[in-house]
Amino acid sequence: MPRKKLTVKSILLCHFYLFLSLVLLQPAFASQNTEINLSKLGGTVLLEADYQRTQVNMELAKLPENRWRPFQQADILQGITNQAHWLRFTATNPTDQAIHWVIRGETSFLDYLEIYYRNDSGTFQHETYSDWHDFQQRQINYRTLSAGLSTPAHTKTEVILKAYFIGNDTMNLRFSLYTSDDFNRLSQRENLLYGLFYGAMLLLVLLSLMAAAILRQIKALFYAAFLISSILCWLMVNGLGFQYLWPHSPEWHNQGFHIAYLIFGFTALQFGRSFLFLSQTLPKVNRLFIAIQLLYSLILIAYLFGYLENVILYISHSALATTALLMPVVGFIAWRKRISYAVWFMAAWLIYSTGLILTLMSTTIANLNWGNSPLDWLQMATLLESIFLMVAVSSWIIELNSEHKKAITLAHQDPLTELGNRRLLQSRYTDYYNNLNDRSLPLFMLVIDLDSFKEINDNYGHDGGDVVLKELGCLIKQNCGAEDVAIRFGGEEFAILVALNSIEEAWELAERIRLQFANNPTYYCNQQIKHTLSCGIAEVLSKDVQLNVNEIMRCADSALYKAKQAGRNQTHLCESPVGKS
Template identity: 35%
Template sequence: MGAVEYTLADGHADLATVAEMAFTPLSESNGQIRTRSKAVWFRFNLENTSPSAVKWVVAASPPQLDEVTLFTRNQDESDWHRQSVSDRQPFNERDIRYRKPAISHTTPGVSSTTAYLRVAYSENDSLIPQVTLWEEKGFYNHIQREYLWLGAYYGLMATLTLITVLFAVTLKDRSFLYYGLFLFSTTLMWAVQNGLVYQYLLPESLFLHNEGYHIFFLLFALSALQFSKVFLRTREVLPRIHLFFTIAQALALGGLAIRFAGIYRPVTDLSLFVVAILLLLPVATWQAYRKGVDHVLWYAIGWIVYGLGMVTNIGGRLLFWSLPLEGYILQLASLVQAMVLTIAMGERLLYLNRDRLKAIEEAQKDPLTGLGNRRVLHEAYDNLRDHFRHAEAPLFLLLIDLDHFKSINDRFGHNAGDAVIRDMADLLRRLSRREDVCVRFGGEEFAVLLQANTLAEAEQIAERIRREFEHRPTVYEKQQIDHTLSIGIARVATSNPKRPTFENLIAVADEALYAAKSAGRNRAVAAESDEINPFNDRQPATDS
């Protein structure tokens, strides 16, 4: 192929007029032509030095070009041949089934072809055409490589979207729903940009392919802003930014309404403005982090990657950079962004699960002592009873009550009483084994659920707790507080087929505790029966 030249002409200029105009050689310094309301004409010669005919294919981009017309005249011909392709005709009417406008021409052996190529928009849009000339075999090899990349892109995006939707349905978490909508709108936006919606999904929908891509830009921005509002919790921590994002979303909705009303030009500028607002998301992320929103690192990285892709793409067009993967930089950035944001969502899920477990732990913990509460004891009873059932290893419950605790509060004050409670909790931690379950049962009552081989062994453990508490008085504000405790011991026979309830166990242990109190306090007493009586209806004793 000889040198390529170009010129700009009015939209109505014909070939004869343009042929008389001055053409400018195309070089690296002016490799990107930019115009509005003008048609771009290219002039070049196709040289075939082989004895066999050569079939050429010229392809133009972007896929939304309205008019691509090729005028050719072989060396020994006097008439011009005209071929055109437009995205204002159904896709199935194209001679070459390719997502971009493409036209072929055959140059006879040992001959040449003079060619003029005209590309234009019918609307007053900014036109930055890119034209590539291929031999037919090279063209189809290029298509295979190109569709391999596009298949990988859409396969990954579809997988991420599907995973996100499954999480949204399973967890009923609206952040995953909005993220799924964001991924879907991103995929759809690029499918329109790549011409794949026109080629595969809606080949008859000329409106969506020609003028509808602004709609998908706006949907992309809408979903991105909504997802960001939820992820960054802007309503709670960044009310001004939340308002700004909401206004931007209102503008996007207004743009959609205007576009469906048939107005074109303002929507183009509005869609670019709303998408440009997304470049501010890393700033919003930093502000949210300063306000206490954690798990935002990967989110920030995702939008920084997308912002760099956008800046690089725009900068390449403005400064005529020659870049690898030119035309796909921003799309590749969107794929990296999607994968990084998925990591961010996974991290957020881990944080939420951590917070949930922490909330459960706090709900099961006594705030004064740090021991578990009655709920923990109930769950432990069910679990341990089933665990030791086949081994027929007995379990024992020690129900502990501090003697005359009200008198301690009355004499030394409630803060001193709290100190005694904490000392009791520390004693239980020190004397218990890892597998034992120690809880604050309520007020001045504690409970220990443990496994022992015999009742005598359980009584020894209870006696050690009683003795240690008696001989280690609490010192509070230089005052020594002497104290004692009483313990009721109940045996849980794991092989009991009647499976006594937790309430039965507490009733029997409380009966033994009542006996310890009645016998003078400061002692451990085991229940008379070594089995829980599920029909025991004695009322628990209430005595400090």
């Protein structure tokens, strides 16, 4: 068989394939440097390590050596697991002084962290840290499981970590290495940031409780309950609740997560139902929310009685996801139903839902290389959501106040002329009467009545009569100041309550209105309607005269009666007020 001749082309191809093979196979044969220089620590994420996972009951002495492999970024988030996860690395101190350093755990819900360590191939020492022990038993007063070690000068410390849960839970193997000084600074910085977060949340709770007490609105109370449940969830997640509030209750710290999540979902749905008036605007959605709340309640009761322990993790996370997906959708539908403040509700839940969904994905799906960023975003999103919801509540309060003022205005307003009515006159006169000592000007009552108004209605119809009444109402408003009270009693009778220097000024005001009305006929359907009015004036409140509400009407009416009797289209004074002192 003839031999093939080697050519330059074939040699180059062989080199290329060899190079490509080395590149592709390099990760499989690569050895990882697992030594960490302690003099260069600064929150270093532990990646230079070997890794393997075993059953939880595996001991260090029986750990298979051939199972170790390089620890990679994708190994940090393991998703939901019930296995033990081992990390092995060496810390080197090249300096002339001992270095005190800290291994910091990322999450607050790790059940157990065992640490085996030895200096320069000595005997392994063993420490166990657990969330199932009282907080005071921790070596370091810190919210997550962390351990402090010391490496002498020019010495290596071999460290093996074992992290695991009692049952199924979401494993995060992000451990960071700090010098003791850097760790203390980190702790102080975290305390400041968490203080700002919880301070802002508690301020929102206080404001909502004040709104509930002052306005007597249960919606604000439901919002406060929702905020408190959010705070409870974050105290659990951050580990600050265990550190400061319930340090002797490790069972609550470990098992209360799911209870807090269910309470959060329940209060969120209750606040949404109340705030968006779902029973009226979206009754089917309201019934759905009630059904979900009932389901959450049954799950919570079953869990408290010892059931569902194997699946509560999935159920509580599903409850959070369900709430997060429903709320922005319902907010959008309510906004389309012309509930104006629902746009803030929708925006708030969109922010929160995005962070929550990303966090749930990162904690339940292995190999998502997101680190703790989604959880940090979710906590910031919680604060933003709470602020947006407070804006929504404030918008609702403003709208409620506007509607209240509108209702009061309508209750005190004549719908035809948009002047006040008898109720407004009585209310304002009572205010004047109660504050008599604070007022320097006397108060006068002008009663105005259209002359021969029945004839206008007979000749031009009631629509024509209404136009005349509106014209007179506009004329009265034009001649009155902001503090004057102008009303229509009903029919063709009007009144003005005005504070002036003297009876002469009251006379001038009445005459000005009378003459303007008489000299400016009303045009209706191409017809000219001529009209006049009569007016009676009475001094009703001053240092010398104090009349009650009924007396001011009788006094002014008596003057008006005289004007009518004298031939109409004129003004008369009440000469002897009945309440004159």
